Amino acid sequence: RAAFAIGFLILFVFIGIYSYVNFVLVRAPFDVGMMMLGMVYFVFLPSIVTTPLAGRVVARLGTRPSLWLAFAVAAAGLPMLLGSNLDLLLVGLALFGVGTFFAQATATGFVGRAATADRGSASGLYLTSYYLGGLIGTAILGQVFDHLGWTACVIAVGVALAAGMLLTLRLTIQPASADQMPGLMQPSSKTA
Template identity: 55%
Template sequence: MTASTALPGSSSRIGGVLRFLLIAVIAFLTLVDLFATQVIIPGLTLRYGVSPAVMGAAVSACTLGMAAASLLVALYADRIDRRAGIVLALALLSVPTVLLAWAPTVGIFAGLRILQGLCMATAFSLTLAYLGERMTGAAAARAFAAYVTGNVASNLIGRFVASGVAGEYGIDASFYVFAALNIAGAALVLATIHRSPKMKQGMNHGRSAKSAVAAHLANPRLRAAFAFGFCILFVFIGLFTYVNFELGGPRFGLSMTALGSVYFVFLPSIFTTPLAGALAARIGVRDATIGGIALALIGLGLMTLDVLVAVLFGMALVAIGTFLAQALATGFVSRAAKGDRAAASGLYLAAYFTGGLVGAVILGQVYTAFGWTALSACVALVLGLAALLCRRFDKLPTVD
C-alpha cells in the first residue's frame, strides 16, 4: 500500500501493480460475505419458509451492522490502531459466518448478518482511513479504485463460489468456505501491513471526534456525497437482491448453478473501475460520476425486457456504472474533508450501508406487491436523485 507495507515502493511500476492487487485482494476478503449470500436467497427463502421480501431484508440486515460500525469508527478512529483493528475485525468475522449455517430461524439469521456487518464495516472503514491518511492526489484515487475493484471481485467471485458450493454441497457449506476466506483476509493484513504510528487523541487542531463529525455534516459537498452514497447502495442491493427471483423464477427459470454464472456480468467492472481516477482527472469528478449514473440507467432499462441476453447486458451496465460512481464518490469524500478523513469516510460509509438496508426493505415490499416493473421504476427515481446530488462534485478540483 505504502512504504509502511511489505510491498515495493511507489517508484516501482511493478510495486504499483502489486500494491493495487494487494488492496484489491484485502477488499475482496473483507466484503465477500456481503454480496455472496444474495445469490442463495431463493434457497434460503425455501429453507425458512418466508417471503422474498422477508428473506431479502434478513440477508441485507448486515448493512445495519455496517452502518453502525462505520459511524463508531468515524467517532473513535483516532483511538484505534489501523492494522490491529483490521486484523481483529476480519478474524472475528469468521465466527458469525460459520454460525449462519446453524441458524434455526430467520430472526437469528438476520442477527448473525448484523454481526457480520459490524465486523466487515470496521475492517472496511479502517482500511479506507489508512489509505486516506497515507496517500494523496492520484495515488489516493488509484488506491480507492483498487479497493472498489476488490469490492467488484467479491460480487463476482463470491456469488459464483456461493452458488457453486451451495449447488454441489448445500447452502451450509458455502458459509464454511467464506469463514475460511475471512481468516485468510486477517492473515494477509497481518503479513503485509505494518503497525501504524500511534494516533494522538485530540489531534486535528484540538477538535474532538464529535466536533469533526459536526463539521463534516455542515459541509454541503460532503452532505451531498453522503446522500449520494445512500442512493448508490440503495440501488445496488435492492436491484441485485430481487433480480435473483426473476432469473430463478418463471420468467427465466435458471438453476442455482446458472444463477452463479450469471454474475460474470460483474467481470467488465473489474477492468473499468480502476479507470475512475484517470477518468476524473480527464473530465472531472462530476461529469465522470454522471456518466456512471447514465450507464446504470441504460442498464436498468434493459433489465425490464423479457430477453435474457438483454437483462444480462443491462446488469453489466448497472454494475459498471454504480461501481464507477462509488469509486469516484469515495475518493471525493477523502479530498473534500477538511481534516479528520477517517471521520468523513466513516460518515460516508454509514450513509452508504444505511442505503443498502433501506433499499432492500423498501424495494422488497414494492417487488412483492407490484412486481419487477414497479421496482425498476423506483430504482430509476433514486438514480435520478443521485445524478442531481453529484452536481456538487464539481466544487472541488479534479484528481491530481
C-alpha cells in the same frame, strides 16, 4: 453531505437490483436453475476492469461529470432488465454494475479529496451512509418488488439514480484553511 447521500443511493440501487433480480430469473420466462443463477454474477467482471479507471476519468473530466457518466451507464442498463431475453438482461446487469461500481469509486475518491480535516471521520460517515443505503434499499425496494413487481422496482431504482444525478450539483470542495495547508493560498470554494 451530498456525497454521503450519493453513497446512500449507490448501495440503495445496487441492492435493489441485484437482490431482487434473482427472483425474476428463477421464474418464467427465464427459469434459471440454481447453479446457473450463481454464474449470473459474472456480470461483475466488466466492473472489475472499469472501476480502476475512475480516478483517471475524474482527473480528466471532474467529479460531477464522472458521476453523471456513471449514473447514466447504470440507467442505460435498466430498460434491458425488463424484457424476456436473458442475454439482454445480462447485458443490462453488466451495464448497471459498471455504472454503480464506477460511481462508488468516484464518490469515495471525492470524499477523500473534499475532507479538509479529519478524513477518517469523513470516510467513516460516507461508509455508514453507503451501508445504510443498502439496508434501507433492501427494505424499501423489497416491499416495492413484493407489492408492485419487478417493473416498479426497476422504475424506483431509476428514480433513485436520477436523484443521485441531481445531488451531484451540490458537490463542492471547500478550500483548506491556511493552518491546514501551510504556505499555500487557496481560492474560494471550488466546484467538483
